Amino acid sequence: MPVSPKIYHGNSTPSPDAELAALIDAHPKPSSLSEYSYGTAGFRYEASLLPCVFVRMGIFAALRSASLGGEEVGAMITASHNAEPDNGMKLADSHGGMLDAAWEEHAVSLANAPDSQHALALIHTLLSQHTSTGDGGNSSKKKLPKMVVHIGRDTRSHSLPLAALVIRASRAMGATVIDHGEVTTPQLHHFVMHANGHMLPSIIPQRCNESGYCEIMAMSYAALLRTGSVGGKGNVGKQRLHSTSTLVIDGACGIGALKINQFQHIFEKLRAEGCTVGLPTLHTVNFPGDGPLNDKCGAEYVQKQQLPPRLYTPSSKGAVSKRYMTSFDGDADRIVFHFEDEAGKFHLLDGDKIAVLVSSFIQDELRCIDPEGKAVKCGVVQTAYANGSSTLYLKNVVKTNVVIAKTGVKFVHAAAHHHFDVGVYFEANGHGTVLFGPKFYDFISAADAKLRGTSRHNRANIALRRLRVLPALVNQSVGDAMSDMMLVDAILFLRGWDLSTWSKLYSDMPSKQAKVKVADRSIITTNENETAAVAPAALQIALQAAMDDMISQESSGNGPKPRCFVRPSGTEDAVRVYAEANTQKGADTLAYEAMMLIYKLCGGVGAPPQPLITNRL
Ligand SMILES: CC(=O)N[C@H]1[C@@H](OP(=O)(O)O)O[C@H](CO)[C@@H](O)[C@@H]1O
Numbered sequence: 381m382p383v384s385p386k387i388y389h390g391n392s393t394p395s396p397d398a399e400l401a402a403l404i405d406a407h408p409k410p411s412s413l414s415e416y417s418y419g420t421a422g423f424r425y426e427a428s429l430l431p432c433v434f435v436r437m438g439i440f441a442a443l444r445s446a447s448l449g450g451e452e453v454g455a456m457i458t459a460s461h462n463a464e465p466d467n468g469m470k471l472a473d474s475h476g477g478m479l480d481a482a483w484e485e486h487a488v489s490l491a492n493a494p495d496s497q498h499a500l501a502l503i504h505t506l507l508s509q510h511t512s513t514g515d516g517g518n519s520s521k522k523k524l525p526k527m528v529v530h531i532g533r534d535t536r537s538h539s540l541p542l543a544a545l546v547i548r549a550s551r552a553m554g555a556t557v558i559d560h561g562e563v564t565t566p567q568l569h570h571f572v573m574h575a576n577g578h579m580l581p582s583i584i585p586q587r588c589n590e591s592g593y594c595e596i597m598a599m600s601y602a603a604l605l606r607t608g609s610v611g612g613k614g615n616v617g618k619q620r621l622h623s624t625s626t627l628v629i630d631g632a633c634g635i636g637a638l639k640i641n642q643f644q645h646i647f648e649k650l651r652a653e654g655c656t657v658g659l660p661t662l663h664t665v666n667f668p669g670d671g672p673l674n675d676k677c678g679a680e681y682v683q684k685q686q687l688p689p690r691l692y693t694p695s696s697k698g699a700v701s702k703r704y705m706t707s708f709d710g711d712a713d714r715i716v717f718h719f720e721d722e723a724g725k726f727h728l729l730d731g732d733k734i735a736v737l738v739s740s741f742i743q744d745e746l747r748c749i750d751p752e753g754k755a756v757k758c759g760v761v762q763t764a765y766a767n768g769s770s771t772l773y774l775k776n777v778v779k780t781n782v783v784i785a786k787t788g789v790k791f792v793h794a795a796a797h798h799h800f801d802v803g804v805y806f807e808a809n810g811h812g813t814v815l816f817g818p819k820f821y822d823f824i825s826a827a828d829a830k831l832r833g834t835s836r837h838n839r840a841n842i843a844l845r846r847l848r849v850l851p852a853l854v855n856q857s858v859g860d861a862m863s864d865m866m867l868v869d870a871i872l873f874l875r876g877w878d879l880s881t882w883s884k885l886y887s888d889m890p891s892k893q894a895k896v897k898v899a900d901r902s903i904i905t906t907n908e909n910e911t912a913a914v915a916p917a918a919l920q921i922a923l924q925a926a927m928d929d930m931i932s933q934e935s936s937g938n939g940p941k942p943r944c945f946v947r948p949s950g951t952e953d954a955v956r957v958y959a960e961a962n963t964q965k966g967a968d969t970l971a972y973e974a975m976m977l978i979y980k981l982c983g984g985v986g987a988p989p990q991p992l993i994t995n996r997l
């Protein structure tokens with residue numbers, strides 16, 4: 381059952397400095413670490429290195445709330461797809477999205493302040509510069525503004541004690557803390573967005589807790605499915621295909637497995653009330669404790685290894701249908717779909733395939749109302765990791781705009797918001813969502829006025845009902861595995877497709893991803909969209925030669941050309957390699973060559989990489 385958050389009031393000490401200094405001094409910087417850096421999605425390290433930065437981020441989150449005049453912010457304790465021993469923090473700004481880039485710099489400065497004295501000086505500077513009740517360097521003289529921090533955590537064993545530290549630090553600053561306990565990352569972001577009333581349109585009720593989240597999404601999902609039961613040209617999804625009647629969810633042995641069950645309860649209740657809109661049965665496997673978090677299961681493993689997940693849940697062994705499966709990652713902000721065909725062959729439907737499905741669906745529905753497709757600008761944001769075939773398909777078949785942004789939610793989210801009225805963004809690993817801008821809502825209002833009084837079987841009317849529920853179903857703050865799962869399922873239902881039909885839209889270029897450990901990964905820098913290394917210069921020259929060689933070996937016709945790029949990970953201590961070619965052997969060879977180059981030119985650690993050989997099931 382959804383749990384209600386616990387509310388802790390801030391300490392009312394007139395001058396919090398002494399307590400803050402004591403907290404900071406009690407959690408010194410680990411000697412093994414030279415500097416904390418803010419990675420692709422916040423601070424992420426082996427858990428024992430984190431108490432120092434977590435105390436400071438508890439203070440920082442309160443400061444950020446103060447700087448926004450008391451708007452509520454969030455801190456999520458999770459290391460997402462990383463292995464169990466790691467942990468980290470993702471900070472949610474008051475609109476529900478990622479922390480503002482300028483404030484990332486302040487967070488890094490506070491994290492690395494050499495001692496409590498310097499940390500306090502920085503806290504006072506930030507307060508005086510960014511709050512109207514700034515204390516001018518002395519917090520005992522003036523009243524601090526309202527501060528509210530929402531906290532959530534994943535299921536890692538160290539997340540609870542780390543959350544307790546963050547709560548203590550925020551309260552010591554005087555902030556009210558709303559502790560949501562174990563939640564998914566996108567749930568926490570959703571709560572923050574709702575707490576501040578930042579969601580559009582205003583008809584979506586403000587519900588900043590778990591039951592609100594579940595009800596809003598489940599009801600909009602059911603409403604979208606219901607539009608399939610209305611007749612009309614091109615409207616097929618009246619009955620669920622047998623192969624999609626049970627959806628198996630691999631929860632990565634993490635929080636997503638616990639939370640998705642709440643939807644199963646809501647669906648049962650809806651069915652008991654006579655709702656017959658084709659809700660699937662949800663069958664969850666890989667719960668916390670069944671196996672190690674993210675290990676040989678979950679979205680990261682399935683997508684990077686292109687292999688099915690191991691099924692740890694004891695009773696599920698052998699009994700699971702593998703025709704309709706999805707895998708979440710450790711904090712349930714990513715999702716990929718997969719299935720085994722009759723011949724037992726594994727097929728992956730990653731974030732790129734989701735972007736294709738979702739963007740073409742939305743575009744088709746918009747065109748039922750606006751055949752010219754001019755009123756609302758739609759587009760897709762991808763990263764360099766997007767499979768070349770998907771980009772080509774989006775441009776040539778879906779005929780939509782495509783923008784390539786830097787890796788990381790903060791970049792793809794910002795690009796979708798900036799470039800499009802309906803911006804679909806998905807990283808290949810399955811993190812993504814759809815952002816609806818003001819012009820979309822204007823379009824919906826105008827269509828509503830135009831179509832009022834027309835038959836509910838009118839195709840434009842059906843399209844309007846579909847489009848109208850999307851902003852409630854699709855998490856508007858960040859990518860969300862549970863929300864995306866329902867969106868994809870509803871689209872498949874309405875299209876009358878199973879995973880096999882969807883999978884056949886286009887064939888992925890064979891690709892390979894790998895990692896190399898080096899002494900200091902920061903010596904590798906890349907160009908703006910990360911498609912080429914800038915330093916060390918010799919690395920890119922050699923990589924280009926390897927790519928040219930592969931291009932001359934493989935005739936690629938009009939399709940995408942073999943390519944390969946490398947970049948330092950912002951979440952793991954490794955350099956990532958991505959290669960794609962016209963054959964799997966070509967992709968494996970290119971990736972291996974890149975790994976060897978990194979190993980030799982960038983200070984590889986341990987034994988040299990071994991040649992890569994992909995064996996498909
Ligand atoms: C290739 C890849 O999957 N990179 C992931 C990974 O970032 P890295 O900086 O590559 O470690 O984690 C990020 C946070 O989850 C996610 O946004 C990103 O897409």
Ligand SMILES: [Mg+2]
Nearest residue numbers: 460709711713
């Ligand atoms: Mg994640």
